[in-house]
Structure formats: structure tokens, C-alpha cells
Amino acid sequence: MQLALPNDVLLLIGEQLEQKADRWNLIFVSRHFHDLFLPLVYRNVSINNWQDANWFLHAILKRPALARAARELDLTDWHAKSVSDDDCNQIQTSTALSTWLDAVSCSTLESDHWAQRLGQGLSDAWVALILPLLSQLRKISLAYMTNSPYLDLIMQRAVDCEKPFSVQPFRHLQEVSLHHRGDLDHNEHLGDVGGDTQLSSTLLLPFFQLPSVRTITANSVVDPSSITPHSEGSTDGETPRLGFSSITDIDLRASSGNHGMETLVNSCADLKSFKYQHSDSHVLSHGYQPSAFHRSLTHSKKSLQTLWLDHYGSHYPFTAAGLNQSHDEWFGSLVDFTALKEVRVRLPNLLDIRYQNEPTTPLMECLPSSLETLYIEGCEERYLGMLVSQLQAVVKNRRTRFPQLKRVDIEGAFQNVSSDDDDQVADSGPEVLEAVIKDKIYQAAEPLHIDCVSAGLELHLHDRALSHI
Template sequence: MTTSLPNDVLLLIGEHLNQQDRWNLLFVSKHFHDLFLPFFSHSVALHNWHGTLSFIRAISKRPSLARAVRQLDLDAWKSRSVSDDERAQIRDSVQLRDWLTAVSDSEDDRLQWRKDLQNGFGDPWIALVLPQLVQLKRLRLTYASNTPFLDRLMQRAVNPKTPIDGRPILGRLREVSLRHQEDLDRPKNQDDAELEDRSSPSSSSLILPFFQLPSVQTLRAESVIDPSSGTSGTSEDEENTEEQWAPGFSSIKEIDLRSSNGNHGMESLIASCADLRSFKYQHTDAHIVSHGYQPSAFYRSLTRSKNSLQTLWLDQHGDHYPFTAAGLNQTHDEWFGSLAGFVALRQVRIRLPNLLDIRYQNQPSTPLVDCLPPTLETLYIEGCEERNLSMLASQLQTVIKNRQAKVPQLHRVDIEGAFHDDPSDDSGHSESSPNECPESMIKDKILQAAEPLHVDCLNAGIELHLHDRMCSAPTEVSW
């Protein structure tokens, strides 16, 4: 079969076809087979060393497949044992030998790399495949506490003087998702000094280089210990790298940190962003080096981005312990500060004690109407206790009355708290656990307390939603 259309036009057509239609095109002719085959490597998922070895062999034979990869998913990486025969295959593989020569720094490095490949560890396999994907745009990665090969690769990636095969490493990467899993694919009974610090994961050493890559715009990560805190276990080299950072050098626009601890408001990460538009943070006191949640530290850090920040989620369903590494946890209810100066902010999700300064009083020291940004569109308030609902409803009613002058674009308000009504037996004891709540859970008196606010919202054209997250299927009441 012949066609008068140039390949570029055919490829543009292929981008608008579904996967089945593209598959059918492979069998039209040899020309179509060679042309459209790379579409099937646009998105690649690797789950263990065995699949990665097969992938490396495939792209070694057809380099165009490697150039076609845009998304790499390593999120589901699992351990897989290596037999003696498979170790021999890895040791004798020509493709691995040639590529190891290209990526390793020395003969000793190459020997150690090959040894760890034969053990099936994820770190050396992942560090081996990443430099080959020169067009990679999205990366999902699960990693362990000890990642020597990935760490060295990322240091080379941020240094323009150390390319591989004359090509920059991860130079087109735009989105990164990092998930920490303690000692991934390492035997639990392994007597290894590398695993001594099992209870103090710090993804900072792996995260920091992504801020230095030229094209990355979105970074999501878990278990991040604030690299600004000096308690994350960063090495002297990492500290020196931090000191060399100039404010606003990073292209990252979106940061999403889960199960993390920002003792100093993630200052070094936020300050590095020239145009930060979205910041989402979920706090936890679970890490051994954790300190209590300090919203005011985030206020100081985020003030740098008050002219660009459009989305702010703070402490979304975070974990707070009575005691932390610093002792008695006395700061987790601290006021964040007024958001009025954040002139681009559209979406806010925040706990009530951090939105309003009500820790020692029934009424906030600064009214809510004076704390909100003028560009606000949606407001989600977490952690509202029943005793504070009437106060919050009154504050929101004042906001609605002054909506045109203060927040003319506000169109949705969500309030979340422990509002459910547990069913009880005749003796007054609850018959259900928190995960077995009935379908109708929000107390009548909660609905009655919120009814005047509902009426004002209805008249103003604002959606009002009440949530209770205590159940496996969170309850929501929407008027």
C-alpha cells in the first residue's frame, strides 16, 4: 500500500486515533508498522527488573521506541527474585554491558552497578533506563530510602557538563510523582548497614534535583521532610547545593506534598519557584524527626508567591500527635495568617483553626471577611468542631453580605467536620463503629445551625456543602 501523505501528516492523524485503530494500522503495511509502532511506547509501565530488562533489549534494537516514550510509570514496582540462570543472563547481556559503559563513572562503579542489577534491586535498574528516554515528559516513581544510583544520576542530570552520550538527562521532563516506600524490594532480614536508618525516610535528597531540571513544572511527592529544617539527614553536599540556590530559579509551578513534615514551611522549595501557582500540603507527625504543624511558617514561605499562587491546600486531613520529636505538640492549631494579600488566590482548602485565629477565644481576632483574598472562588474549611459551627456560619454570612466588595467571584463553600449522628441502642451505647455509619449521618441540629447560612448562600447564588469524613463513604449534604 502506498500513500501520498507525508509521514508527519500520518503521525498527526495517528494521534487522534484510539489504541485499537492504531493497532490495526500496524498490519496495513511495513511502512505503517514502522511508522506507528512507536505510539505503543508512548506510555510505559515497568513493574520489576525482569520487565525492565526486556524493555532495555527492545529499545536497544529499535532506538526509535525509546525516543517515543513520553510517560514512564514505575509506581507499582515490586520485588522479583533472580535465579542463578537469570543472574548469568544479566551478567552476559551485551545491551547492559554497553549501556553500563556509557552511564557509569568508573570501573568500580560499573562493577557495583552490575552486581546490584543481578540482585534485582530497583534503584540500579531504574537509574539505568531513565537516561535512555530522552523525550520523557511524565515520571511516576516509587523509591526506597537508599538510592545511590538514582542519586548520582540526578546529580548528573542537573549538571550540564555531565551528559550521557552527549545528550542531557531528563531535559524534557515536565511532571514528576515520587512515592516513598521504606526499603523497597529489599529482603526484610537483610543484615545491611545501608538499612540502619529505617525509620527516618527523607525524600529531600531525591527531590531537590528535580527543582533544578529546566522543564519540570509539576512535582508530587510523599514523605518529604523539610529540607530547610536541618533535621532531614541531608548530606553536606546537599546543604551546599541548597546554599547555592538563588530564589526563583526553578520552573516548577505546582507542588503537591503528601504525608510530609514542613517544620520550616518548606521554605527552600517554595523560594526556588519563580512562578508558583499551586501548593498542596498534607501534614503528618508520623516521621521520627517530625515537629508539630506550624502554619505561620508556611505563611512566611508562601508570601513570596502571593502574586502568583492560585491554589492553596494546607494540612488536608493531616495527622497530628500529642507529642513530637520537639516534645509536647503545642503549635498545630496556630493561625496561618490573613490571605487577603494573596491577590491571585482562587481555591483555598484549610483547617478552621488555621483559617481563623480562635485558639483561645470564641470569636476570631481578625474577622473572616478581612482574611480572604479578593479573587477567591472556592473555600473548603476542614476540621470544624460542632461548638464552632455557629460562629463560622455567622462569619460566612458576613462574607456573603459583603461579597460584591470583598469576594465577588466566590461561588462555593464547603464545611467539613465531625457532624455525624451515631445510632444508639436503648441503653444509649453506639451500635456502629466510625466505619459503619448509616446512610443519613449529619445531625439535625447541625443542619438547623447551618440553615440560615444556607438561605444566604442560596440567595447569593453560592453552593454550600457540609461534609463528614468519619465514615468509609463520607457524608455530604448539598442544598
């Protein structure tokens, strides 16, 4: 009996099934359902090891329509898996793989080396071989090794429209996530495959040149401005190429921007959101330098709407440059960032208080009138009174200066401990002092709370340690 429902309606029903297993079961109902729903199964692809990649690659080589059905590719849960001698031989003697390798490679030597890495089960080789087939991708989430030469190679060829790309590829790709995984370096035997050490920034740059991409998320990015050698005839003061990228959202985690990520930020023609979390764990890190980000973001001050700087970053006492003193310097005024709605920043970077108890520039003179939410991190208890006073001035002038302001958050080391400085002595008995924000923190913030209530604003106090309990 034929179903009365048209295919379009059946597909809409199938799209409502969130579980992949449920979608998979649909293709076994009948031949009609198999042909109808099989592309839906391939819409969101997750690949976790070389066996998944091998199976998927053979499937889309056999039926290219399935490759065109893929909209999202996720390899973030990739884990290294050993390849037996029999499996390796099967990979390297596969006619389908050999034919596709010849189509992708520019030489027999390259094809042979690529096949060797496939036979080792390395994620870099497998994902680089799969990507050129997925012309309709909207989102890519990749886990990558430090040494990913074939992924880097295939993306550069995509940008240059070289073999195997005859026209501009990835014309629908909008969202890219790159996740460096140190465990893959170890498990996939980085030392055995050789090659120069890569940095995630080298993988990022080609995506900035794809016209459809809007969002980039990555971790462990080392500022390409500090590692890219100057071209012949250039000078250290030469400004980078401006405004060629369509990317509007950048989110960099556990990264090191010695020069404010200038190459990446200045490439964006209409940057709307910039989030950066610093980490001094990278060998090339010279420490967090807020003023460098102020300089690089200057070109985006008319478009930037969201700014997170150093959200819960990590700072070492010493870096490759020596004593780490720059992380508490002032970012600079945000007044000229006329589209800015959301700011999340550390107190020493928001106000110039490095060598004094009061800021050289009042908070009112540091904030744009467009601001809606302000989240201040890293407030030491000794600065809380000063910050409350500065925020009170902002709230009292809200109607004339900050009409869009709706919420203020203050985060710091505010929790009670077993022996705090409230003239309280920790109970040595079985009772343990509850981990909560200290009463005197609330008392110090009460005048600001009263002003916020009167002005219709939200005020929230946070402690970093408590937020993870």
C-alpha cells in the same frame, strides 16, 4: 494492496486507541503497520519489575528511535521479583548492558557495583540506567526505595550535565511524580545493599533545577530545610536561594515540613499551586507548623492561585519535639495573596481560635478579594455557630469585598452516631441509625444557606467519614 490513507491519518487513528493491547495488535497487521505504529506503542511506557525493565532497556539500546518515542514513563506499580542465578548471570554478561554501563559510569568500580544491583533486580539501578536514554520524556512517575543511590546519582549528573549527559537533558520533561514505597524497602532487601538512608527530598531537589519541569508530586517528603547541613560560613538565618526553578505546582502528601518546605517553595519563581498534607509518622517530624508555611509562601503571594494546607493530615499527640501543640495555630492572614482563587484549610489554621471561642481577626480580614472557592476542614461542632456567623459576614459583603466567590464548603465530624447528643436514644432493636449528617448541623447552617442562595453561592456540608462510604 496499499492503503489509500496517508500515514499521518493512520497515526491519528492509532492515537485514539486507548487500550495498549489494541495499539500493540496494530504492529502485527503488516510490516508497514509495524514500522509505523511501533513508536506509538513505546509512547507511554509502564515498567512493573526488573524483567520489564530488562526487556525495555535492551529494546531501546538496539533501536534508539524507540527511546526517542517515549513520552511517559510509569514505574508506580513496580513490584519486587526474584532473580534466578541464571537470570543474574545473563544480566551481568549482557554485552549491550555492559557497554551502556561503561558509558554511564565514571569508573570500573561504579560499573561493577551497578551491575551487582541490576543482578539483584533492584528498581533503583534499573530506572537510573534507563532514564538517560529517554530524551523526549514529558512525564515521569517513579516508585522508589528509601535507599536509591543510583537514581539520586543519575539525576544529579543530569543537573550538572556530567557523564553520560553532554547537554542539558530532559528538556521536555514537565511533570514528575515520586512515590515512596515502604514495601520495596522490605522486598528489595534494603539492609543487604547498604548505603546511607535517603529521604525523598534529596531526590526532589534535582528536578527543581530542570528548566522545563512545571509540576512536582511526591509523598513522604521530609523538609530539606531541616536536614540539609549549612555550608561553611553560612548562618542559621541565611535565606535560601530564591526563584531559580520553573516549577509552578507542588503537591506534597503525607509529608513533614518543619520549616514550611522553605527550600522547595522559595526556589520557585512563579508558584501557582501549593498542596500540602501533613503526617507526623516521620521520625524527623516536629509537628505541623502553619506559621512556617506562611513565611515560606510569602515570596509567592503575588502568584499563588491554589492553596491546600494539611488536607486530611495526620497528627500525633507527641512528636520528636515533644508535646504536639502547634498544629492548631493560626496560619496568618491571606489578604496579601492577591492571586489566590482556591483555599482549602483547617478551621484552627484559618482563624485564630486556639484559646477562645471568637477569632482575634475576623474572617473577612483573613481572606483575599480574589477568592473563588473556600473549603474549611476540621470544624468542630462547638465552633459551627461561630463559623456560620463569620461566613455570613463574608457573604453579605461579597459584592464589594469578594466579588469572585462562588462556593463554600464546611467539613467536620457532623454525622449521626448510634447515641448522639440530640437527646435521642439509640434503638436497641434491629434498626440502626443511618449514618448521615445530623439534623441540628443543617439547622445551625440554615441561616448561612439562606444567605448563600440569595447571593448565588453554593454551600456544601461534609463529614469526613461519610465521604468515604
